Amino acid sequence: MRKTLVFLLLFCTKLTFAQLNDNFSDGNFTSNPTWEGSTTNFQVIDGVLASNGPQATSTLYLSTPNSLSGDTAWEFLVNLAFDPSTTNYPRIYLISNQQDLSATTGKQAYYLQLGSSTGAENFSLVRQNGTTLTTILNLPDKARTPVSSVNVRVRVERSASGRWAIYTDFTGGGNFTYDGGVTDNTYTNTSYFGVYCRYSTASRYNMFKFDDFKIEPYIDTVAPKLVTANVISSTTIQVSFSEPILEDSMLDVNNYHINNGIGKPSQVQLGGAAGNSVVLTVANPIMPSVENMLTVSHIADYAGIAIDPSANSALILLPGKIEANDILISEILFNVKTGGADFVEIYNPTNKILDLKELTISNPSASGTTGTTKRTISTSSILIRPKTYWVLTANPEVTKQHYEVKYPSQMVQINNMPTYNNDKGTVAVWVDDLVIDEIAYTEQMHHALLKEVKGVSLERVSFVKSGNEPGNLQSAAVSVGYATPTYQNSQTDTGSKNSVVVANKTFSPDNDGFEDLLQIDYRFQENGNLATINIYTDKGVLVRRLARNVTLSTQGTVNWDGLNDSGQLCKVGLYVIKVDMFNTNGNANHFKQTCILASKLN
Numbered sequence: 001m002r003k004t005l006v007f008l009l010l011f012c013t014k015l016t017f018a019q020l021n022d023n024f025s026d027g028n029f030t031s032n033p034t035w036e037g038s039t040t041n042f043q044v045i046d047g048v049l050a051s052n053g054p055q056a057t058s059t060l061y062l063s064t065p066n067s068l069s070g071d072t073a074w075e076f077l078v079n080l081a082f083d084p085s086t087t088n089y090p091r092i093y094l095i096s097n098q099q100d101l102s103a104t105t106g107k108q109a110y111y112l113q114l115g116s117s118t119g120a121e122n123f124s125l126v127r128q129n130g131t132t133l134t135t136i137l138n139l140p141d142k143a144r145t146p147v148s149s150v151n152v153r154v155r156v157e158r159s160a161s162g163r164w165a166i167y168t169d170f171t172g173g174g175n176f177t178y179d180g181g182v183t184d185n186t187y188t189n190t191s192y193f194g195v196y197c198r199y200s201t202a203s204r205y206n207m208f209k210f211d212d213f214k215i216e217p218y219i220d221t222v223a224p225k226l227v228t229a230n231v232i233s234s235t236t237i238q239v240s241f242s243e244p245i246l247e248d249s250m251l252d253v254n255n256y257h258i259n260n261g262i263g264k265p266s267q268v269q270l271g272g273a274a275g276n277s278v279v280l281t282v283a284n285p286i287m288p289s290v291e292n293m294l295t296v297s298h299i300a301d302y303a304g305i306a307i308d309p310s311a312n313s314a315l316i317l318l319p320g321k322i323e324a325n326d327i328l329i330s331e332i333l334f335n336v337k338t339g340g341a342d343f344v345e346i347y348n349p350t351n352k353i354l355d356l357k358e359l360t361i362s363n364p365s366a367s368g369t370t371g372t373t374k375r376t377i378s379t380s381s382i383l384i385r386p387k388t389y390w391v392l393t394a395n396p397e398v399t400k401q402h403y404e405v406k407y408p409s410q411m412v413q414i415n416n417m418p419t420y421n422n423d424k425g426t427v428a429v430w431v432d433d434l435v436i437d438e439i440a441y442t443e444q445m446h447h448a449l450l451k452e453v454k455g456v457s458l459e460r461v462s463f464v465k466s467g468n469e470p471g472n473l474q475s476a477a478v479s480v481g482y483a484t485p486t487y488q489n490s491q492t493d494t495g496s497k498n499s500v501v502v503a504n505k506t507f508s509p510d511n512d513g514f515e516d517l518l519q520i521d522y523r524f525q526e527n528g529n530l531a532t533i534n535i536y537t538d539k540g541v542l543v544r545r546l547a548r549n550v551t552l553s554t555q556g557t558v559n560w561d562g563l564n565d566s567g568q569l570c571k572v573g574l575y576v577i578k579v580d581m582f583n584t585n586g587n588a589n590h591f592k593q594t595c596i597l598a599s600k601l602n
Contacts, residue, residue: 020066020193020215024049035062036099037194048079051197051208058205061101063194066215069095070160070188073218077172078114080150081207088204089115091196094156095187101196104131108187111196112166114150122179123154125164127186137164137182140274144170157218161185163302165244180274181244220303225311229294230381231318234285237265237294239314241307244275249299256280258316259293289353292316319383320352322431327359329427329439329467330389330460331476333483334420337455340402342420343393344427345485346437348384349463356382356412358431361392363418365426365440374430375416382412391485393417399485402455407486439467447475447528447551448584456482459489461527461554474527477553490553491527499523500579500591508598509562509569518560518595520577527554531581535560538574552581562597572599 022033024044029035035042038060041053053060074094082088093101096109109128114121122139144150151172157165162185167176193215197208225242232238239256249255251268258264262284271277286292295313300306320326331345344361348354357380362373377392384390390410393399394417400408420427428438439460446453458473465472476483477490484490503519510516520533531552535544543564560577564570575595582588 019068019217020064020213022064022213023047023211029062033064035064035194037062037101047211049195049210051206053197053199053205055202055205057200057202058198059102060197060208061194063093063096063099063101063192066190066193068215068217069190070158070162071217071219072158073214073216074156074193075154075212075214077153077211078150079152079172079209079211080114081209082201082204083148084115084121084150086115087198087200089113089198090208090210091198092154093192093194093196094158095190096192096194097187097190099192101192101194104128106130110184110187112154112156114152122168123166125166125182127184136184137166137180137273139166139168139179140272142168142170142179153212157220159220159302161302162188163244178243178274178276181276220301220305223305223308223311224299224301225308226294226296226314229314229316231286231316232279234287234318235282237280237282237286237316238271238277239280239294239296240271240277241299242276243301245299245301246304247275250278252298255296255298257295257297258282258286259295260290262286262292286316286318288318288320289351290318291353317353317383319355319358319381320350322354322358322436324434324436326350326352326354327384327429327436328460328463329429329437330463331457331484331489332420332427332439332441332473333455333457333485334425334441335422335443335454335456337402339398340455341393341395341398342417343391343399343457343485344420345389345391345457346384346429347389347460347463348386351386353386354384356384356390359436360430361414361418362428362430363420363425364428364438365424373418375414375418377414378412389486389488403481403483403485405485410486437467439473441473445473445475447530449530449549450475450551457484459484459491461489461491462493464493475551477551477556479550479552479556479558490556492554493527497523498525498581498589498591500577500593502577502593502595503557505594506596506598507562508600510600516561518562518577518597520558520560520579520593521556522552522558522579523555524552524581524589525554526583526585526587528585529554529581529583531579533558533580534578536576536578538576540576543570543575570597572597 024047027044041060043052091111091113093111112123114123122142124135125137127134127136153169153172155167155176163183165181166179168179169175195210227242228240230238253265253268256265265280266283267281269279271279294316328347330347333343356377359377360374392412392414396411396413424442426440429436457476459476461472474491480490500522504515507515507518529552530549532548533546577593579591
């Protein structure tokens with residue numbers, strides 16, 4: 001028993017010393033743990049390890065003892081104040097049999113290097129044997145903003161059998177995405193871990209920063225997941241998983257099934273060198289705008305863990321072809337509130353599921369031509385379902401602050417949004433060189449009785465009529481907050497007679513949750529209406545002015561809470577609701593309804 005305890009104590013002690021966890025919060029790199037190498041050329045600034053080498057071509061390095069190499073995970077942050085290249089780059093030595101990372105004689109190591117001739121590079125995994133450098137994995141390029149610097153957090157996993165998996169987050173956060181993997185078990189032991197900085201541009205001397213180093217034992221216990229299933233064509237689908245999958249199981253056609261009679265694929269091919277994606281070819285074509293479900297089963301990762309049954313399916317959808325008038329301009333905000341942002345709302349009147357990736361938007365009047373102001377709406381697929389409204393803007397957050405946005409997921413940020421002038425302009429939506437819809441607007445289209453039009457959108461009344469037909473653009477109603485982003489316009493063609501009705505003839509404003517408000521529903525045949533709504537006692541005494549010359553939507557609801565103009569609760573009794581409505585066409589309508597304000601007997 002004593003021998004067993006001693007063994008466990010020694011094992012735990014060895015494991016503790018084998019692990020590395022250093023975020024430099026102690027302000028140094030000389031203890032806990034101790035880093036050695038070009039110690040005079042590094043410093044800790046604000047809890048970050050930073051280079052401070054000579055202002056001339058140099059190679060700097062620091063290393064620290066580490067014995068973990070298999071069933072191991074490494075994590076770290078790299079921050080560069082420059083765009084790495086083939087002559088200015090960092091290396092992260094994951095495994096090294098030597099403390100001196102700049103030496104080559106007898107060196108056996110694996111390292112990650114960041115630096116190439118492009119502006120969207122990713123890491124390369126390199127095996128080093130003396131002066132022989134063998135790149136065993138080139139990760140796919142990743143765009144970053146800005147390209148003049150790097151802030152990337154990296155996670156590397158390696159199994160005892162030599163299977164490497166590399167994950168990155170080029171925003172510097174912890175939202176890792178799998179970038180690639182490879183099997184190489186040439187070196188199974190290590191003595192050191194470290195960082196290596198090489199620069200030929202003198203100004204790079206203090207531009208390498210590192211932080212949050214962590215090395216720990218790791219055994220994969222996480223089940224793989226189906227991440228994406230992108231339709232490439234009517235007969236091909238690219239499927240991606242959260243991690244590398246055993247090739248035999250991933251290439252088995254029997255492990256994939258699509259409903260709606262499509263069945264299993266006729267062929268499965270690898271989708272790239274990363275080992276986590278495949279391309280499916282199906283014999284029965286996918287029909288446009290039909291939702292299908294792909295289900296994956298009986299596949300496993302390199303640890304033998306089967307796919308997560310709660311994440312083994314994905315929607316398969318081929319968008320419909322966009323033709324003229326399949327997407328209609330629904331609403332335009334061009335004269336914004338202080339600090340606001342222009343937006344254009346579009347509507348899908350069809351029964352097809354369409355892809356916003358196919359569209360561009362422009363303001364042709366801005367340059368006098370139809371081509372030079374086109375702006376891409378999205379570089380990735382965004383599916384717009386039938387009868388839904390979508391808002392295009394440079395700043396969705398500002399729009400949400402200024403207006404009620406019922407469906408925030410139906411907002412699309414366009415970084416290079418066209419500029420729309422306050423006095424007049426044109427909005428055009430395109431597929432390639434085909435105009436899908438186009439509307440010219442002017443400030444004079446706003447309601448003639450509006451004192452202030454800043455922050456008021458123009459809404460399309462009818463989707464059957466051309467957007468340029470006179471009167472088909474109207475000011476959004478004050479009752480909805482002067483705009484209706486992502487949902488039905490306040491000014492619509494109802495096609496019904498004018499009416500004002502009281503939904504509940506009796507109400508009791510006692511905050512018991514039952515009929516606390518009087519609901520006054522209205523519907524007008526024409527749009528652009530102004531209304532005055534007053535509440536009187538049965539003796540004709542005015543007690544509440546609910547609305548006075550306010551623009552109303554063509555249909556909606558106004559509530560009375562039972563309070564008078566002084567904010568006091570009115571007495572129990574019979575009340576008369578009088579609605580006077582008129583518009584700039586000279587049409588006027590008057591409505592009267594009655595209600596009873598009641599109270600509990602006890």
